[in-house]
Amino acid sequence: MKNVFVLAEHRNQQLRDATWEAVAAARKIAADLGIEYTGILLADKVDAMAQQLAAECPKVLAVEDNAFASFNSEPITQALTTLLKDRGPFILVMTNSNAVIDVAPGLSVYLDAALATDCFGYEVRDGKFLALRQMYSYKVNALVSFKNAQNIVVTLRGGAFSFSPGAQGPGAVEKIPSPLAEGRFKKRFLGFVEAEKGDVDISAADIIVSVGRGIGDEPDMSMFESLAEAMGGVLACSRPIVDKNLLPKYHQVGTSGVEVKPKVYLALGISGAFQHLGGIKGSPLIVAVNKDPKAPIFRVAQYGVVGDLNEIVPALEEKLQEAKK
Amino acid sequence: MNIIVCIKWTPDTSEADLVIESSGKDIKKDSLDYDINDWDRFAIEEAVQIKEREGGTVTVVSVAPEESEEMLRESLARGADEAFQIWDDAMEGSDGYAVASTLAQFIKERPFDLILTGTLADDDGGGQVGGMLAAMLGIPSSALVSKIEVKNGTVKFNRELEGGLSESMEMDLPALLAVATGLNEPRFVSIRAVRKVASIEIPRLGAQDIGIDQASIGAAGARTVIENISLPPEGEGAEIIKGSPDEVAARLVEILKEKGGIA
Numbered sequence: 001m002k003n004v005f006v007l008a009e010h011r012n013q014q015l016r017d018a019t020w021e022a023v024a025a026a027r028k029i030a031a032d033l034g035i036e037y038t039g040i041l042l043a044d045k046v047d048a049m050a051q052q053l054a055a056e057c058p059k060v061l062a063v064e065d066n067a068f069a070s071f072n073s074e075p076i077t078q079a080l081t082t083l084l085k086d087r088g089p090f091i092l093v094m095t096n097s098n099a100v101i102d103v104a105p106g107l108s109v110y111l112d113a114a115l116a117t118d119c120f121g122y123e124v125r126d127g128k129f130l131a132l133r134q135m136y137s138y139k140v141n142a143l144v145s146f147k148n149a150q151n152i153v154v155t156l157r158g159g160a161f162s163f164s165p166g167a168q169g170p171g172a173v174e175k176i177p178s179p180l181a182e183g184r185f186k187k188r189f190l191g192f193v194e195a196e197k198g199d200v201d202i203s204a205a206d207i208i209v210s211v212g213r214g215i216g217d218e219p220d221m222s223m224f225e226s227l228a229e230a231m232g233g234v235l236a237c238s239r240p241i242v243d244k245n246l247l248p249k250y251h252q253v254g255t256s257g258v259e260v261k262p263k264v265y266l267a268l269g270i271s272g273a274f275q276h277l278g279g280i281k282g283s284p285l286i287v288a289v290n291k292d293p294k295a296p297i298f299r300v301a302q303y304g305v306v307g308d309l310n311e312i313v314p315a316l317e318e319k320l321q322e323a324k325k
Numbered sequence: 326m327n328i329i330v331c332i333k334w335t336p337d338t339s340e341a342d343l344v345i346e347s348s349g350k351d352i353k354k355d356s357l358d359y360d361i362n363d364w365d366r367f368a369i370e371e372a373v374q375i376k377e378r379e380g381g382t383v384t385v386v387s388v389a390p391e392e393s394e395e396m397l398r399e400s401l402a403r404g405a406d407e408a409f410q411i412w413d414d415a416m417e418g419s420d421g422y423a424v425a426s427t428l429a430q431f432i433k434e435r436p437f438d439l440i441l442t443g444t445l446a447d448d449d450g451g452g453q454v455g456g457m458l459a460a461m462l463g464i465p466s467s468a469l470v471s472k473i474e475v476k477n478g479t480v481k482f483n484r485e486l487e488g489g490l491s492e493s494m495e496m497d498l499p500a501l502l503a504v505a506t507g508l509n510e511p512r513f514v515s516i517r518a519v520r521k522v523a524s525i526e527i528p529r530l531g532a533q534d535i536g537i538d539q540a541s542i543g544a545a546g547a548r549t550v551i552e553n554i555s556l557p558p559e560g561e562g563a564e565i566i567k568g569s570p571d572e573v574a575a576r577l578v579e580i581l582k583e584k585g586g587i588a
Contacts, residue, residue, distance in 0.1 A: 070492070074465060098486045101444070101468050105421070105456025114548035115421070117451050130552065135449050136338040136352060140345075143552045186465040186497045190481070195489025207588055213339065231581070232588020243507035249489065256469075256485050256505075264586035271339055285584040287577065288563060292340040303580055304563030305573050315574035320587065323578050 001129065001152075003090040004030040004037040007080070008053050009097055011071065015049050018095035018156075020163035023056050025122075025156055026093045027166065032124045039171075042079050044069035050173045058171040065178035070189035073102035075180055081110040082179035088112075088151045091129060096155035098256070104155050113151035116144050118274075120160040133157075138274055138296045158255065158278055195258075198250035200234050207233025208262045210253055212276070213240040214269025214290055215309060221246060223313055224268065230320045236260065238276045254279040268309055272297030289313075326381035326475060328372040329435070331428055331442040331454065332365035332400065334393035338448065349553045361396045364443025368504045370511040372441050373404035375475055381438070382406045388416060388427050394527055401522035402514045408525075413532040418544025421453030426546055428454070429461035430537040431530070439480065440501040444468045455503035465496045468503035 006026035009016045023039065030037035039057035041050050046062040054060045061083065067075035080103075084090065092111075094100045096118045108115035121132035123143060131144045131154050146152050202208060209228040211219070228235040235251065242252045253260050254276045261282035268289050270276060277300060280286070288301035289312055298304045305312060336357035344353045361369075372383045385400040385408040387393060397408035411431055419427070432440070440459070445452045452468065459466030471491060472483040478498050483491045485505055496502075532542055539545060566576050581587050 072494075073467070098469055098484070101452055102456065102466070102484070105425075105453045106460035106466060108422075108453075109425075109457050109460035115453055115457075116549060117453060133450075134557075135554070136336075136343060137447065138450075139338060139343050139556070140352060140554050141557050142554045145550045145552050146548060147550060148546070148548045186500070187467065188495045190493040190495055192486075193483055193491040193493050195491075207586055231586060233586075239506065245510065252489075255487055257489060259488060264581060264584055266581075266586070285580075285586065286563075287580065287586075292342075293565075294342055295340075298563045298565075299557070301563040303577070304565045305577070306565060307570070307573065311570040312573060315570040316577055319571070319574040319578045320581075323582065323587070 001033055001035060001089050001091060003087055004033070004035060004093060005084065005090055006037060006039055006057070006093045007100075008039055008041045008049065009071065009095055009099060010043055010049060011099075013043070013045060013049070015052055016095070016097070018097055018158055019053075020056070021158065021161045022093050022095050022156055023053075024163040025161040028161070029091060029093065029122060029129065033127070033129065040080070040083070042068045042076055046175070051170070054171045054173050056166055058168060060171055060173045061176055062173055063176050063178050065180050067180055067185065071099045072185065072187060072189045073099075073106070074185045074187040076103055077107045077110065079179055080107055083176065084111055091152045091154065094153070094155045096157055100155055104153055108153045111151055111153065112149050113153045114146035114149040115153045116146075117155045118157050119154050120157045122154070134274070137271060139294060157274065196248070196250060198248055200251070202234050202236045202251060202253065202260055203258050205234040205260065206263045207231050208236050208253070208260060208264070209233055209266045209268065210236040210238065210270055211241055211268045212238040212270030214271065214292070215241075219246065227313055227317045230317050231266070233264070238270050238273070267297050267301065268313065270297050271295045272300060326375060326379040326439065327437045328375060328381065328383050328439045328441060329432060329437045330365070330368050330372045330383060330385045330400070330405065331440065331458070332369065332385060332387045332396065333362040333443070333446045334359055334387060334389035334396055335362045335446055335448040343556070345554060345556065350551050351554065359392070361399070362443055362446045364445055364447070364504065364506055366511045367506055367508055368441040368443050369400050369403050369405060370509045371473060371504055374509060375439070375473065376404070379475055384409070384435070386411065386428065386431060388412065388419065388424050391529070397527050398519065398522060399514055401525055402518040403512060408527045410527055410529045411535060412529065413542065415532060415539050415545070416543045418547060419542065420547035420549045421451045422457060422548045423542055423546040425454045425457035425461060426541050427535070427537060428458050431535045432458070433462060438498045439475070440499070442501070442503050444503040444505055452503075455501055459501040462501075464499050464501055466501035466503065467494060467496065469505045470502045471505045471508045473502060473508070
């Protein structure tokens with residue numbers, strides 16, 4: 001490996017927070033391999049963001065083009081391909097954000113790179129880079145090695161690497177003329193669509209009763225609503241519940257749904273997928289009820305019950321009502 | 326509008342007790358239930374709905390072993406016109422790249438307007454095949470798609486960003502869209518619907534049939550290798566409360582009271 005590159009992500013002309021986690025990872029990987037790391041910024045206006053990035057990278061490659069404004073994966077992929085194709089062998093580090101999910105797989109094909117997505121760590125063995133990721137409903141960790149390709153692309157799970165500012169002073173910014181040809185792209189950004197607002201705002205709730213796939217295919221939702229009410233909290237859910245139209249989208253906790261920061265989170269039939277847990281901030285008390293004792297939720301909950309929701313939920317509501325008397 | 330849907334045969338591990346096999350490189354899968362990857366079911370439904378509005382055909386394809394035929398049969402019952410099973414023993418050990426290479430080889434000689442697939446597979450969670458396949462075919466792609474509208478040689482769609490925000494986009498056809506779960510309601514498949522498609526032949530194609538060389542498929546063609554797998558360390562984990570539902574409930578009320586979990 002000659003280089004580690006890290007792609008900065010931006011929206012509305014601001015670097016996104018996850019960029020710093022990717023910088024932290026690139027810095028650590030480069031140090032372990034004894035090589036340099038370089039930040040890459042592709043934006044419509046690079047100056048301010050390039051300075052920010054250079055404060056934390058020994059070198060920054062910056063390309064300015066209006067086509068990058070919305071982080072449209074087509075111009076981003078084309079430009080990265082041109083920029084990096086003669087700079088291998090390299091490891092390119094990116095966040096595993098929803099924007100980058102459109103970039104990484106195609107880019108890896110164009111760049112002759114092996115790809116590992118959603119990585120939460122890595123190992124270096126005999127000078128070789130291996131990635132750590134999860135499989136099988138987040139129940140298993142896998143150590144992945146790479147072959148048949150000159151380069152490596154990895155995308156990082158949010159929260160897996162923590163950033164602290166480095167002290168090496170501002171790096172050099174090299175501005176590179178845009179390699180993009182004039183003309184229309186096959187893929188075009190039209191605009192943002194804001195989330196639908198509902199009659200409850202779970203992001204402001206202190207007490208959340210949250211239901212997931214484990215409540216079954218034909219659940220009695222009134223049982224959970226009534227428990228949430230008895231606790232003085234709100235009812236929320238994980239993605240499968242919204243997919244089945246059991247609750248509207250604004251009840252969904254998770255990275256693609258709503259971020260919540262309650263004091264108490266009662267997780268009923270929630271397995272604890274990373275995307276769901278990513279939406280729970282501020283370290284609440286998590287109490288989980290699930291029939292699978294190996295559910296990942298039990299690794300993050302302080303208290304757990306392994307059992308049948310149809311027995312435990314009514315019993316819990318009854319005891320709550322008694323306690324209120 | 327001719328649509329190709331790529332689907333995957335995956336083990337259900339959500340509530341299973343997983344055991345690592347002796348090689349240390351995979352889990353034991355013989356006691357697991359297999360089914361179509363949940364995300365891909367939404368892709369089939371979307372394809373069939375587009376066909377019902379716009380006309381055309383829906384072709385379903387999977388790189389999957391023999392026993393996956395029931396999934397392809399079910400796809401026909403859901404409204405697909407034809408289904409292909411691509412498998413060769415040498416395809417064992419495929420990663421996202423090897424599967425994409427195999428699908429690209431199968432698809433490149435076929436006329437199509439749109440390819441649909443699920444964004445992720447529930448087993449490896451890689452989210453790679455769609456974007457790689459599109460790049461190999463030289464067409465634009467997008468993932469996490471939550472709404473699709475086909476119009477005059479283009480496709481307009483929404484894709485999910487974080488925190489409930491979406492972006493509205495447009496692509497020229499032919500294109501590939503990897504869908505998010507929940508973009509439609511997959512239809513109920515009746516026994517009658519399955520019976521109706523019982524006589525449709527599902528061709529089984531090997532590496533030679535599609536003209537791909539052995540070095541490009543399976544473990545040989547893969548760019549990633551699983552060196553070992555492990556169960557995550559238990560850590561501190563939750564304190565498990567045991568007892569009858571009433572006893573458990575009483576203890577939970579104590580805990581909730583103490584921590585402000587009752588308003």
